[in-house]
Amino acid sequence: MLDQPTNERRLTIARAMAEAMQQEMQRDPSVFVMGEDIAGFGGIFGNTRGLFEEFGKERVRDTPISETGFISAAVGAAMDGMRPVVELMFVDFFGVCFDAIYNQMAKNTYFAGANASVPMVLMTSTGGGYSDAGQHSQCLYGTFAHLPGMKVVSPSNAYDAKGLMTAAIRDDNPVVYMYHKGLQGMGWLGTEAGATVNTPEEEYTVEIGKAKVVRKGTDVTLVGLAMGVHNALKAADKLAEDGISAEVVDLVSLVPLDRETVINSVAKTGRLIVVDEDYHSYGVSGEIIASVTEHDISKLKASPARVTFPDVPIPYARNMEQFCLPNPDKIIDAYRKM
Amino acid sequence: MQPTKEQLLWMYENMVVSRRFEEAVEKAYLEGKAPAFNMANGPIPGEMHLSNGQEPVAVGVCAHLDANDIVTATHRPHHQAIAKGVDLKKMAAEIFGKSTGLSGGRGGHMHLIDPAVNFSCSGIIGESCGPACGAALSRKMQNKPGVAVAFLGEGAANQGAFHEALNLAGAWDLPVVFVIEDNSWGISVPKSEATAVARNDVRAAGYDMPGHYIPGNDPYAIFDIAGEAIARARDGKGPTLIEVETYRLAGHFMGDAEQYRPEGEKDALFAKDPIPKMRERLLADGHAAKDLDELETRAEARVTEAITFARDSAYAPDTDALTAVFV
Numbered sequence: 306m307l308d309q310p311t312n313e314r315r316l317t318i319a320r321a322m323a324e325a326m327q328q329e330m331q332r333d334p335s336v337f338v339m340g341e342d343i344a345g346f347g348g349i350f351g352n353t354r355g356l357f358e359e360f361g362k363e364r365v366r367d368t369p370i371s372e373t374g375f376i377s378a379a380v381g382a383a384m385d386g387m388r389p390v391v392e393l394m395f396v397d398f399f400g401v402c403f404d405a406i407y408n409q410m411a412k413n414t415y416f417a418g419a420n421a422s423v424p425m426v427l428m429t430s431t432g433g434g435y436s437d438a439g440q441h442s443q444c445l446y447g448t449f450a451h452l453p454g455m456k457v458v459s460p461s462n463a464y465d466a467k468g469l470m471t472a473a474i475r476d477d478n479p480v481v482y483m484y485h486k487g488l489q490g491m492g493w494l495g496t497e498a499g500a501t502v503n504t505p506e507e508e509y510t511v512e513i514g515k516a517k518v519v520r521k522g523t524d525v526t527l528v529g530l531a532m533g534v535h536n537a538l539k540a541a542d543k544l545a546e547d548g549i550s551a552e553v554v555d556l557v558s559l560v561p562l563d564r565e566t567v568i569n570s571v572a573k574t575g576r577l578i579v580v581d582e583d584y585h586s587y588g589v590s591g592e593i594i595a596s597v598t599e600h601d602i603s604k605l606k607a608s609p610a611r612v613t614f615p616d617v618p619i620p621y622a623r624n625m626e627q628f629c630l631p632n633p634d635k636i637i638d639a640y641r642k643m
Numbered sequence: 644m645q646p647t648k649e650q651l652l653w654m655y656e657n658m659v660v661s662r663r664f665e666e667a668v669e670k671a672y673l674e675g676k677a678p679a680f681n682m683a684n685g686p687i688p689g690e691m692h693l694s695n696g697q698e699p700v701a702v703g704v705c706a707h708l709d710a711n712d713i714v715t716a717t718h719r720p721h722h723q724a725i726a727k728g729v730d731l732k733k734m735a736a737e738i739f740g741k742s743t744g745l746s747g748g749r750g751g752h753m754h755l756i757d758p759a760v761n762f763s764c765s766g767i768i769g770e771s772c773g774p775a776c777g778a779a780l781s782r783k784m785q786n787k788p789g790v791a792v793a794f795l796g797e798g799a800a801n802q803g804a805f806h807e808a809l810n811l812a813g814a815w816d817l818p819v820v821f822v823i824e825d826n827s828w829g830i831s832v833p834k835s836e837a838t839a840v841a842r843n844d845v846r847a848a849g850y851d852m853p854g855h856y857i858p859g860n861d862p863y864a865i866f867d868i869a870g871e872a873i874a875r876a877r878d879g880k881g882p883t884l885i886e887v888e889t890y891r892l893a894g895h896f897m898g899d900a901e902q903y904r905p906e907g908e909k910d911a912l913f914a915k916d917p918i919p920k921m922r923e924r925l926l927a928d929g930h931a932a933k934d935l936d937e938l939e940t941r942a943e944a945r946v947t948e949a950i951t952f953a954r955d956s957a958y959a960p961d962t963d964a965l966t967a968v969f970v
Binding site: 342441623625 | 679680681682683684688689690737740748750751753754765766767798799801802803804829830831832836837838898903958959961962963964965
């Protein structure tokens with residue numbers, strides 16, 4: 306694992322994901338990719354670009370719009386010696402195929418007493434902010450992370466995106482790989498510049514289940530993942546102008562959840578704000594806060610806060626959606642109210 | 644079944660309204676998106692799926708429906724909504740995200756719901772089928788008149804929801820008609836590579852209902868076959884599956900470079916544009932050019948009025964985002 310990128314090769318998350326898949330496909334003939342529009346089109350969000358040209362239609366398979374069919378098929382193939390990487394185009398579409406995911410992919414290892422494994426990756430796009438409304442903008446982190454039996458990761462930058470994809474493909478367990486559309490580096494969706502970072506050409510892994518302190522601080526801990534990390538970093542910059550030192554923790558993985566890194570940070574700062582683009586209730590933000598408070602509530606100098614999406618479907622109109630989304634100002638407000 | 648003169652002119656006018664509407668939406672959609680195309684910008688943000696070329700299906704089917712009948716539609720719903728009689732001004736305002744829109748700007752173009760004319764749609768592929776069955780069942784249980792029509796794309800015919808709904812409709816003899824708009828592309832994947840059968844009408848046999856395939860994007864033939872299917876449903880004789888060959892003259896969504904299309908395919912489709920074709924046929928059948936010109940002018944005026952209404956309307960207050968989750 307390389308912690309410090311040494312070259313100056315900046316990739317988007319889309320390219321980093323594709324490169325990880327390319328290298329793993331070169332290394333391991335059991336790896337193949339399937340999903341809707343992932344072959345010639347290169348993935349709606351660019352993350353399989355170039356794979357079809359290099360590996361052909363046997364290993365880079367466009368599927369019918371039949372998510373139950375092809376995700377279940379991935380489960381069967383994974384249990385029979387293959388390592389499928391399968392794409393659910395928008396995480397919002399999980400509704401048509403969740404049985405394949407949470408009743409099969411996530412449980413078969415347990416039902417086999419760990420005598421069988423399901424080494425597959427389910428990659429899926431998350432997030433809004435570009436007015437794609439209520440069936441194409443959700444995050445649903447908590448929905449997936451709640452259900453046991455599948456690892457869940459979500460990168461905030463291209464370096465992690467590549468290393469997590471490589472780790473996910475090599476993992477003998479099912480991994481749900483959630484990539485945020487707004488970080489993807491696709492110009493037509495707008496993009497967060499901070500997600501495009503130096504990314505080594507050689508293969509490497511980023512450990513699944515390990516959070517990262519991406520900015521050190523002493524006054525407050527801001528915890529987020531994917532887009533939430535960038536909102537937290539921007540808020541930290543602004544808070545620093547007022548002499549407030551914010552530490553930012555990038556969760557990187559939701560399952561396994563690295564509670565220790567969060568707890569250690571809060572032990573130092575005494576204040577906790579969780580930033581989560583997923584719905585407010587019953588989700589990641591509640592889990593993080595519960596993990597900290599049940600560990601040692603005396604470390605907290607103030608009640609913890611969360612900056613999340615309110616419990617409403619994602620509205621279409623730009624003003625309403627932006628009103629609901631987390632942003633740096635809301636994080637700063639949350640800090641001021643502590 | 645042959646259309647009356649009034650029905651023919653209604654069909655043609657609604658096709659023209661639909662096309663002019665899509666052209667106006669396209670123009671507004673592109674505002675604020677140059678030089679860099681970013682979906683998030685402009686007066687109409689987000690994804691936009693235009694229905695150019697698929698108008699004959701909507702009018703050929705909806706000519707047999709009234710406001711009491713139910714239509715469940717797709718992520719590409721504008722032509723279907725227009726033919727079903729959804730208020731054009733409220734629909735335009737919704738697409739612009741304004742407070743005067745069908746949902747006050749909460750839903751957007753893939754989520755148009757107009758209870759006044761029993762129209763709804765969903766952005767999830769294949770999800771029109773089940774609700775149509777349920778609406779048809781509801782009419783049966785309440786002993787109320789009305790049939791349900793589910794529109795879907797040919798790609799959706801590979802979804803479990805489609806097959807489950809067809810089985811339900813067949814098993815329960817529901818007054819529902821499933822209409823597949825076969826534009827031969829599921830985003831970039833051709834029907835021939837995604838579907839085990841060349842034509843989806845054959846799948847009707849598996850659910851004990853009649854199946855029809857209509858080639859040529861022909862509004863007259865669609866009117867004929869759909870009319871028989873809808874009459875059959877009204878008579879309590881059960882469901883029908885119809886697949887219509889149609890043309891997607893636009894990309895899957897605005898911004899789609901369509902590099903997956905074989906060279907020349909788009910030109911060939913434009914040469915078969917159903918609107919000028921229908922005009923030619925109407926003229927050949929003795930309709931006066933002046934009448935058609937007037938009709939087109941009227942259609943244009945309706946669209947202009949709707950778009951102006953949308954542009955002039957206000958955005959809802961931000962906090963409206965938090966309301967309407969429950970009644």
